[in-house]
Amino acid sequence: MQTEAELKDFILNGHLYYIPHVSIDCAIFGYHEQQLKLLLIKHKAIDGWCLPGGYIKRTEKLVEAAERNVKVRTGVDNLFLQQFKTFGDPDRIQFNKFDQQQWLELTGIESWEDTWLFDQTISVGFYAITDFSQTELQTDITTEKCAWFDIDALPGLEYDHDEMVREALHTMRVQLYHYPIGINMLPEKFTLSEIHALYETLLGKKLDISNFPKKLMALGLLEKLNEKRSIGAHRSPHLYSFNKEKYGEALKNGVVLN
């Protein structure tokens, strides 16, 4: 939404284009050089930070709704979004936190409770991991700002979004053992130290470096190149790359990594 006319129509008639009672929320993790961040937004009508999200068009699949909502609210595009959990609890949203004055005048409606927006909502959580240095953030008419926060220094989030972040992190870390990760977050050719640092940062714990890449190699995901990188007088570590075919298969079928 970019105009007030669109916003007014959304409040008055949104239930005709969107599925009421169901929303999407997205935990977008950003990795770059051993830092892990989370993308948060500040709605104009809510005092505090939230995960980006929104509603599902009646013509959309869930994942399409997630992609569209992340893009319009944050400018971030082409994410590989994965569902992690759906949240439903009568107490999960406190509507009184919504600033009622800001937009009510626009619509001519007397009370927010007369709109389709103020009723119980189930929210489907998606997560993604991207390189935050490659993203260009931008906001829409309902969003005051969006920004990357260090995963260890998050502000307290609105509604049940703290719980969502915990669940998203847990699922992301479990899925690191079952799906390949790294394309788009590592250079085309990388050292074992670089992929090791990626895994350690995402997992939030130390991994045995001598043992770690063996399984990736055994699965055929990682290929040792006949090439080294010179990083100092006596230091020229071997370069590796992903086998894209095996990587694609593993994304589809899953693997077991330990």
Added chain:
Amino acid sequence: MQTEAELKDFILNGHLYYIPHVSIDCAIFGYHEQQLKLLLIKHKAIDGWCLPGGYIKRTEKLVEAAERNVKVRTGVDNLFLQQFKTFGDPDRIQFNKFDQQQWLELTGIESWEDTWLFDQTISVGFYAITDFSQTELQTDITTEKCAWFDIDALPGLEYDHDEMVREALHTMRVQLYHYPIGINMLPEKFTLSEIHALYETLLGKKLDISNFPKKLMALGLLEKLNEKRSIGAHRSPHLYSFNKEKYGEALKNGVVLN
């Protein structure tokens, strides 16, 4: 629902007690002596088999809705239900498959399209594993029958329920590597062969028996008892049991098994 009056009220006024546009569907896997089965129901108003499911009361958490729906439709109680995926696609439900004559007369409504039930629905999938020999099946007023089917001989299911079963099986098999399983499906004291057979049956593949229990032992989940079972002249395998404390912790925090 057990009476026609309740059914009529559900069709006419259900949107006041239930959240419209959101349903629950449950894949209940049943294990017993190396057999894996799935619990299916036949609604009176739909020609074909479905997963048990239903709507979420406005006062319920999601998992409570799942437990209640499984119990009323199938009689099966006390399940450890886990979310696996939420399904949303404009084409996922074909309402014309619904037998419109059976209950319309009861309500006095002219067309199903005038009810809250005939609009787009997102469905939250849950799965559970139980010992099917311990269950007592029973039906409610909307259910013609419910029954256990061998996992390798399922009928084609209605709507998107075939996809739901595939996704539930996939998630269950991934989660076998991250959460303990077996209490309620094995005797209090069991042999390594018995727990090995449980894992092989659930995973649908062979596991190396010499290697398999080591990780369970190393994690402290499995304890070797100073006791043997006599099953023949020269065969008396050691008995094992779960360490309930470690098992509970692992259920809560997850583990990595390989």
